[in-house]
Amino acid sequence: MFPNLLSCLFGISMVAFKNQQIVPDLIDTVPKDLIQIKYPSGVSVQLGNELTPTQVKDEPTVYWPTEVGALYTLAMIDVDAPSRANHTWRGVKHWLAVNTPHTNTKFAYTLADYMGSGPPKGSGLHRYVFLAYKQAHRIGGMDPDNDNRLNFDINAFAKQYDLGQPIAGNFFVAQWDQSVED
């Protein structure tokens, strides 16, 4: 018997999420589906590939498998702030959008605008994780906040808004280069 292609892909992301310790550093279970993420610079996110701050400076387009009529939350988190060894600021909220219909973030309610990677000099590779959650209901009563990005707890947020476990994910790594200063 040939292995089912989907379970094969799931196996690959399972290995990547665990090898890079996204599970358990950020989430408890590996999401079943991948989020496809493409940047205007031409690069895409591939389960832990290294991208430069310049390549990920502008908001990407994202896609994940959805159900018609459902609403989704999308988050991007830096797990390694200020570094992988020091979690004082874990996690940093780089992007947070709720009530996203049909996987199109253009129509989402954005609570934190997309912010590219700007890891501090000498802090090594940071893991930037994208997570998509299927919402149980529409989320309301919150104002956008682009100022307080440190120590964002995606698990507390998911619990507060009944998001359950993430249904899709992906991640890349990035480190400081001169462009961060510029």
Ligand SMILES: *[C@@H]1O[C@H](CO)[C@@H](O)[C@H](O)[C@H]1NC(C)=O
């Ligand atoms: C961890 O990072 C914080 C923030 O930069 C810093 O204040 C603290 O001294 C660091 N801790 C260690 C053990 O390096």
